Amino acid sequence: MGIWQQAILSGLSLGSFYTLLGLGFSLIFGVTRAFNLAHGDFILLAGYLAFALWHFWHLPFSWILILCMVSLPVAMLALRELLHRLPEPFELNSLVVTFGLAIVLQNLFLGLFSADYRLLLLPTTVVLDLPACSLMMTANQAMLLLGSLAATAAVYLFLYRTFAGKALRATIQNREGAALAGIRVDQMQLLAFGLGGVLIGLAGPLMAVNMYLHPAGGLEPTLIAIILTIAAGVGRTGSLLWVGWLLGAAESLTALAVGSSWRELVSALVLLLILVGRPQAGAKHDIAS
């Protein structure tokens, strides 16, 4: 029985991180309709920044997290300026520009950090060890789970408890309606990119301490973010977390029950079931806008 509990715990940890990957993408896409294909590469940018701060300046990880969460919004606001200048059709042009940007970033990583795989190693301890029920959690896993959950909760509270957050949600639901109600849509865009940047700034270092960094490693986080946003619905923080957990748990349980090679297939089936079972997830947004 314990082995299954461990699988669920690992799945929740992984799913929470998936949610974090999708949250920034979802916010930016919701407000601007910009399909950011360089999303994963910006996460890698944060990861490489964290790696550089750790490797060259030997900063403590808490400082690294703060610095990345402060720096990445700047990069995202620069992206917003770039996208702001795009002519119509905006959606298509944003796809092309961010695809090009992803290639530029990959080459930048290749030039600065070479094609080597990089690890950010932290002293790790087991923070939860219950041998009786085969449950164990390392500090890195706990950081991944708690960091992702805290960020998701903070975004949720911001969107549902603050005026700025409600304005942001209104903009996501109906841009023209929000503008008519006196909401400054351009400021909401800045807010979405800034908030997205903070989330990316958190995801990058967490990725670096739990996985590895590689110049071509941005594609997978981008795909996860897109899949989660489509499955959960744009700007739906709660749904995003549920879908992330479902996906993480499905992957872990599949790997345990039938083998690791089946996890992608089962994940794809789970996502299809979510889309079929909850057609309003995508449609509601379209009707509203």
Next chain:
Amino acid sequence: MHPLRELIIRIFPTYKREGAGLAHGRRFFSLPSAFFSVPLFLALILVCVWTGLAFAAGEAIRLGEVNPLTGNLALHGLEIHQGIEAAVAEANAQGGIGGRPLVLLSRDDQSRPDVALNQTQDLLYREKVVGLLGGYVDSLVGPISSLAARQQTPYVAAASLQQSLTAQKNPFFFRVSSMAGIVQPLSRFLSDVVKPQTVAILYTATPGSTEFAASVRDLLIQQGIRVLVFEKFRPGTPDFSMLLLKVREAKAEVLISGGFFPDNLLLVRQLREQQVPLQAFVAPWGVAYEKFLRELRQNSEGLLGMCAWNPGITYPGTEAASEAFVQAFQARYGHLPNSTTMHGYAAAKAMLAAISAVVEQGQPLSGPAIAQELRRIDLLLPMGRLRFSEYGDPLEYQQVIVQIQNGVLQVVYPPEQATGRLIYPLPHSGQE
């Protein structure tokens, strides 16, 4: 007057005298002008032939190389590329082959088989290379070898293992590595030295790794060793915790990983974090690298890897050549070569030796002639003796087992090449 007309008149003065020449039905040449023009024309032909021959003598020999220089396999693709480049530079520094310089045309397959195919087509049909080099993993090597065979161009792959590739009896395909050279020493090491009761095998869903895992499993079962976990995973899997949970629950003594460099990096990281109680961890790919030690630091202590060569680990009798290669490589690239680099170097050396033999015999540089010479070569390289079977497998390829001890790779098997004693069981250490 039109400049062209003026030029024609200068060359053929009769043209002016005769007016509009043939267009008006008159004679273009007069006898005196032909008296001077014909020898001039013949002299021109002679000059052209002479310069053509001279040009042909110094004409560059074009070699093609397809490697994953970007994408997921870029790390090893670049290493192979540098090995090939080093061998070609070495040959050019010695005056080329038969006085002809060598030109290496490098192409990036982006770690994708479809791109590998396109780039090979470009090298074969447009660039008309005389031979092909490079390739990492069989999913990239396979398509290149088929295309090279169709074009009758020899291809020496730097890193290929899948047995079906040479079983196809493609007379233009050669490779410097083989599955037997990895599986046999590993199985002997486990059954003769480590002697575990139980093992777990994790491998990637690639043709070479799958074949490796199945071969090792069969040999170990024959030796009476139980294989408790036998699972494949996708290359680049971001989370091994479930697989490691299975290994932990099965209580396997030894974990054999058929993963590549990044897979092993993550696997070992999570293995150490989750404190999986293993007696030994062994992986033929990815561990015996300076970069692996650098990234994992003391977490790499005690891990077992395999290699055909490394700086300081060379085939007996090739110490001087090995050292010269390391020196030249470091001077050129500013870092040390590794086993993968040496595979690229060995592949290029084989191709160059065959081309050299064809040139020395005065034969034209055709694909069949080079392939025939490749079948005849017998080279002593730092990686070992290199001879090919009729269908391109290396006959002498054997890897050694190395263990990371105090941040240094020590050969622990076979005994005749050992530089250190095996530390067993695996020392456990937490991360930094």
